[in-house]
Amino acid sequence: MKMVTETKRGKHNLAILRLAGRFDAHEEPDVRRWISERLQEGQNQLAINLSEVTFIDSTALSALVSGMKRGREAGGDLLLCGLARPVRIIFELTRLDRVFDIYGSEEEAIEHFSRPETTERGSNAVAMWQG
Amino acid sequence: MTTQILYVEDDPSLREWVAFELSCEGFSVQTAGDGDSGLKAAMENDSLDVILLDVQLPGQSGFDICRRLQEEAQTAHVPVIFLTARGALEDRLFGFDSGGIDYLTKPFAIAELKARISALLRQKQATAERQDSIHAAEMAEAAQIQANLIRREATAVAGLDIFHSCLPAREIGGDFYDFQQKGEQALNIAVADVSGKGMPAALLMTATRSALRSSAKMEQSPAETLTRVNTDLYDDLTETGRFVTLFLGQYDDKSRHLTYANAGHALVIYCPVGEPCRVLQAPDAPIGVLDQYTFTQETIRLENEDLLLVCSDGLFEARDSASEQIGIERFVQWVEQLADCPPHLIGRRLLETVDAYSRGHEQDDDQTLVILKGRG
Numbered sequence: 001m002k003m004v005t006e007t008k009r010g011k012h013n014l015a016i017l018r019l020a021g022r023f024d025a026h027e028e029p030d031v032r033r034w035i036s037e038r039l040q041e042g043q044n045q046l047a048i049n050l051s052e053v054t055f056i057d058s059t060a061l062s063a064l065v066s067g068m069k070r071g072r073e074a075g076g077d078l079l080l081c082g083l084a085r086p087v088r089i090i091f092e093l094t095r096l097d098r099v100f101d102i103y104g105s106e107e108e109a110i111e112h113f114s115r116p117e118t119t120e121r122g123s124n125a126v127a128m129w130q131g
Numbered sequence: 132m133t134t135q136i137l138y139v140e141d142d143p144s145l146r147e148w149v150a151f152e153l154s155c156e157g158f159s160v161q162t163a164g165d166g167d168s169g170l171k172a173a174m175e176n177d178s179l180d181v182i183l184l185d186v187q188l189p190g191q192s193g194f195d196i197c198r199r200l201q202e203e204a205q206t207a208h209v210p211v212i213f214l215t216a217r218g219a220l221e222d223r224l225f226g227f228d229s230g231g232i233d234y235l236t237k238p239f240a241i242a243e244l245k246a247r248i249s250a251l252l253r254q255k256q257a258t259a260e261r262q263d264s265i266h267a268a269e270m271a272e273a274a275q276i277q278a279n280l281i282r283r284e285a286t287a288v289a290g291l292d293i294f295h296s297c298l299p300a301r302e303i304g305g306d307f308y309d310f311q312q313k314g315e316q317a318l319n320i321a322v323a324d325v326s327g328k329g330m331p332a333a334l335l336m337t338a339t340r341s342a343l344r345s346s347a348k349m350e351q352s353p354a355e356t357l358t359r360v361n362t363d364l365y366d367d368l369t370e371t372g373r374f375v376t377l378f379l380g381q382y383d384d385k386s387r388h389l390t391y392a393n394a395g396h397a398l399v400i401y402c403p404v405g406e407p408c409r410v411l412q413a414p415d416a417p418i419g420v421l422d423q424y425t426f427t428q429e430t431i432r433l434e435n436e437d438l439l440l441v442c443s444d445g446l447f448e449a450r451d452s453a454s455e456q457i458g459i460e461r462f463v464q465w466v467e468q469l470a471d472c473p474p475h476l477i478g479r480r481l482l483e484t485v486d487a488y489s490r491g492h493e494q495d496d497d498q499t500l501v502i503l504k505g506r507g
Contacts, residue, residue, distance in 0.1 A: 024495070025327070025328060025495075032372065055448075055456070057444065057448060057495075057496065058324065058326045058327075058376070058444055058496075059326050059327050059328070061326065061374075062326035062327065062372060062373050062374050063372070065372075065374055065417075065419075065420055066369075066372035066373075069369055069420075089459065090397075092412065093395075093397035093398070093410075093412060093413065093459075094376060094395035094396075094397060094413060094416065094417060095395050095412075095413050095414070095415055095416040095417075096395065096416055096417070096420070098416060099416050099420055099421065
């Protein structure tokens, strides 16, 4: 699985993780680590872009649920965006579609965090690694 | 696997000679000429089997390096043999005190060094095998305990034929099913899947089964039971970052109805006689996701020949050798083709079909299947 992370600093501390390919038990520890590191750094507004993810299993879902709960506990949230059909079906079958805030695109998720005031787009730190 | 040795020695000719001799024995030898680079090499190689250390080295002494290696978790387990000209008793004692496992004074016979390395490796191997066999025995016992927890026969209820099967991906897993008879005419049927696999999932599986059994005793409805189980397990599941999908059905032989609550469990396939099969979407999210949540329930009929199949995702997400999944659509089609058969035949053929499909690809996840069919 490919993971790309982007941090938008500014008025809102927003971190975005873009995933691609299969998201299952093999990749889940990397995503858990990413979430933990962001929260430790004080970034509690997290968005995960799943538009390039072709499959998600229940272990991966549990990493997202855990991240969402921890994010909300820290006063922020973990949003999801860009669910492709096979992934959306799994969310619907498990009813997790009702638990997460899910957006069509990354822009819409960013906009959510920008409300009510507009976020200043600061420096973009982009890192990339292969999973 | 080739034995990997790190040899730290500042005398280039001795270093080359020993490295050459050991590599002729089939060992993979890495060398360093001073204390600092020796320590760095040891830290960077996490598959070292033995370290040979000179004592008088530029930079840090062999004794200092040995102490540092003992302090680091990644190198503390690698045995150190000192190879040194310092043969005084107090030096040798100091060497052992700093963590060395053996001490050879120069000049030494290369045959003796090889013999000492081999003896060390033999002992290391024996220890590892002993640990492996203890671990394997414990896992086998855990698997047996779990199998006993799961493999209980479904109590006979006049109006239902039942098939059940649970196949963990590893020795133990996070799936389970359970049956509880309530009086002569009612039967509770539970199918659950703890997210994750192996030992962590198995531990949570046991906790979930206990919570479910103690809650289900209280003559509650499936929705009330799931609400209570969620309350009981929420904190533990939050702490461990997991959730549990759980289907709980209560069959009443008098009304021929099954009332069920479903916390995010998929798939549940319902094939009422004379109608196409359909997937019953879970009304609620899994256990451990929402705190203080009140679960809901629904009712279906299970009269003669009506079929209900509850399986875990390990079945429809099984992959073939090209990594393509069975998928929900194809799995439902297979069920549809078998829907007229008795439950044990549907179960057996379905498992055979999944097995044939996924041959050549390791089983990714636990596979659980419970089939209920109305009778008479």
